[in-house]
Amino acid sequence: MSERKDKYIDNFRKMLQQDTVSEEGNINPEKFREFHKLLKTLFPNIFEACEVMDFEGSLLLRWKGADSGAEKKLPVMFMNHMDVVSAEGDWEHEPFSGDVADGAIWGRGAVDTKCGLWAMLQAADELAAEGFVPERDIFFESACTEETFGEGAIAISRWLLDNGIRLDMSFDEGGMVMYDPIGGAKGTFAMVGVGEKGCSNIRFIARSEGGHASTPGKNTPLVRLGKFMAYVERHEVFDVEMSPTIKEMFRRIAPYMGSLGKIVGNPDKLEPVLNRVLPKFSATAGALLKTTLAFTMAKGAESSNALPTEAWVVGNMRSSHHQGERASLEAIRKIAAKFDIEIDVFDPGVESRLTDYKGEAFRLVEEATRATMPNVDEVVPYVMTGASDSRFYDGVCNQCIRFLPFTINEQQLESIHGINENMSIDALIPAVEWYRYLMKKM
Ligand SMILES: [Zn+2]
Incomplete structure (x- = not known):
């Protein structure tokens, strides 16, 4: 028991000790190839059993299934990104230390999402060592661009499409196991994401003839933007x-x-x-x-004594499934026009469907969770408000599940993209058991 635990801790902390920070607009595949080497030494059996493909630093492994008949089941994919966000601030344990202290392992990526990557490969490696062969093809995907623009997932989904490969199910990061996740629910819940909202960025622009600040007149650009934002906050503008x-x-x-x-x-x-x-x-x-709109950036005139000829604010919009991006944009465009404001969608989102919680993928996740995580009171479907790489697989996968089988507390949740990221040692074995259970059912 403790030998198993020690090995898990050792493998996991080695993954945390290697810096895999991804930077926007600057993919460095060599940095991630160093990380691939580590994975290969930690999980030799599954790398041996799989065909290994490299997409500019993003990894795709294919574990051939035994069934090659005409009635072959569609393949499935397990995925967890390998890149992490940078680690500024004052950490109790150095962000790439992999320190073991207070019943936890510390480091950037401990929750988001080297934990999932470790558990998925650990489970597969054990199964491969035991001589297990899945019935159908299983893919393992680990992108190095999830925290930036998603180029890896986009390239891999295109490869699947080009090769005529359709996936039945995918299992990505997403919700986790938490006590009272929504405030006021006294239980431990496995929050299983069955979809995510769309995410787009819009510039709201107000123009004028300009002029000197000594004779402003009414409804100057910044005032119109202010009225517009106040209106959006006070009214229910989305369905x-x-x-x-x-x-x-x-x-x-x-x-x-x-x-x-x-x-x-x-x-x-x-x-x-x-x-x-x-x-x-x-x-x-x-x-x-509903769709939400948060105002995040703003710009006015170039100097303090001139009226702006153009002022703008940026809105980050998360569109709901019942009122998709296009319909949400139409709704907000109409309101903006009332304030003489134009809109420019400079960063459109990627829309993705909801997976049916009554379908097979959710049922299997529920079964696996009940079998391997006895602390869970209820398995709960929900829709993520944040974005994941799964949205890029919407066109090639029937059912996309977004869930990591780790129990975390509030501090650990807040440590995602924050400081003092860590994972409890007690959460390691159930996670491997969860992946093993699911892989055997494939
Ligand atoms: Zn993540």
């Missing part, structure tokens, strides 16, 4: 709707919510009330029910 997935999420969480659970647990009857109340009650709940 509020509870998707079947979010209804199911509330149904499953409700029994742990005390008296509030009686309302939340009955979304079919009470949807109109919930749609009105929930966004006011919690920003997190609101984000699950």
